[in-house]
Amino acid sequence: MADSKENLTIHINEAWCKGCGICIAFCPKKVLGFNENGKVTMLDRENCIKCGMCQMRCPDFAIFLGGKE
Amino acid sequence: MNHPLAEGFFRMEKLPHIWCPGCGHGIIMASIARAIDKLGLDKDKVCIVSGIGCSSRAPGYMDFNTLHTTHGRALAFATGVKLANPELEVIVIAGDGDLSAIGGNHLIHAARRNIGLTTICFNNNIYGMTGGQYSPTTPTSEKGTTAPYGNIDKPFDITQLAIGAGATYAAKTTAYHVPQMDKLMEAAIAHKGFSLVEAISICPTYYGRKNKKGSAVDMMNFLKDSFIDHKVAEKLPPEKKEGKFLIGEFLNKVEPEYTEQYDKIIAQLKK
Incomplete structure (x- = not known):
């Protein structure tokens, strides 16, 4: 599990984000925030534990865990 | 890179969907797709049927056999699909108004027949569209455009309505409780006979604004704080249960399924 998480990172599709803030509010590590467009952005990638809570509750498929590019 | 669930189970060219910012429907729709994925169902053997309303737009986004029908009649169309082709996994997506008002009779009779359909109710307590x-x-005393001084009606409990009408699987969950929702969706789809999952959604735009419920996040926090699993609630002292709503699996039993009974009659007459 640790190994598979190593290769994962949070991806954000800003074009699909509607800025509802649900992922930001329920992130257990509070690593997400709003950018200047009112959309979600990763503020602290180092402290992200890749739990996938944001992906789970995003109504818009705008944030998700995927392979590092 | 694309969202793995969106890419595998949704019509990418139709996304992003048109639901409002913070609408809970997207969370519930994703849960249905995850359950289908987890069960390993053949996409061509799944048929998703809906009526009219915000929630009923879901089949437009979902990449399966889909049918967008008339207001309240999704269960009637779905009954036809299931009887004509019983090996299909037929899933009905309906809003609270579509399912319990316009289509109220279809709901109780589909439940009574115990026909092998899975009904997912996206309950946002309002006609959003x-x-x-x-x-x-809509809870008593809450407001709508047609109840500017507060609703004087008593609300339906759709889960209990389905149980009373004869459903053999019934569960309730919320857009906040996603891990629980995923499990219930899976169990409901796998269930033989009429199954219903009532998923409490949030409508920040209409229900939320009209009733001063705050932002989408505030409404999600309300779901988080006000709903508890009925099995957990059993062990809690009364003061901790006060004002809470119960969720979880309420009924799961086996009874003869309608299309199987129908096929038996056909086989009997062919002898």
Whole structure:
């Protein structure tokens, strides 16, 4: 599990984000925030534990865990 | 890179969907797709049927056999699909108004027959698409455009209604409780006979604004704080259960399924 998480990172599709803030509010590590467009952005990638809570509750498929590019 | 679930189970060219910012429907729709994925169902053997309303737009986005029908009649069309082709996994997506008001009779009779359909109710307590009229699940004293001084009706409990009408699987969950929702969706789809999952959604635009419920995040926090699993609630002292709503699996039993009974009659007459 640790190994598979190593290769994962949070991806954000800003074009699909509607800025509802649900992922930001329920992130257990509070690593997400709003950018200047009112959309979600990763503020602290180092402290992200890749739990996938944001992906789970995003109504818009705008944030998700995927392979590092 | 694309969202793995969106890419595998949704019509990418139709996304992003048109639901409002913070609408809970997207969370519930994703849960249905995850359950289908987890069960390993053949996409061509799944048929998703809906009526009219915000929630009923879901089949337009979902990449399966889909059928967008008339208001309240999704269960009637789905009954036809299932009888003509019983090996299909037929899933009905309906809003609270669509399912319990316009289609109320279809709901109770589909449940009574125990026909092998899975009904997922996206319950946002309001008619969102038409601008916020109160629905049969709008709580008493809450407001809608058609109840500007507060609703005087008593709301339906759709889960209990389905149980009373003869459903053999019934569960309730919320857009906040996603891990629980995923499990219930899976169990409901796998269930033989009529199954219903009532997923409490949030409508920040109409229900939320009209009733001063705050932002989408505030409404999600309300779901988080106000709903508890009924099995957990059993062990809690009364003061901790006060004002809480119960969720979880309420009924799961085996009874003869309608299309199987129908096929038996056909086989009997062919002898």
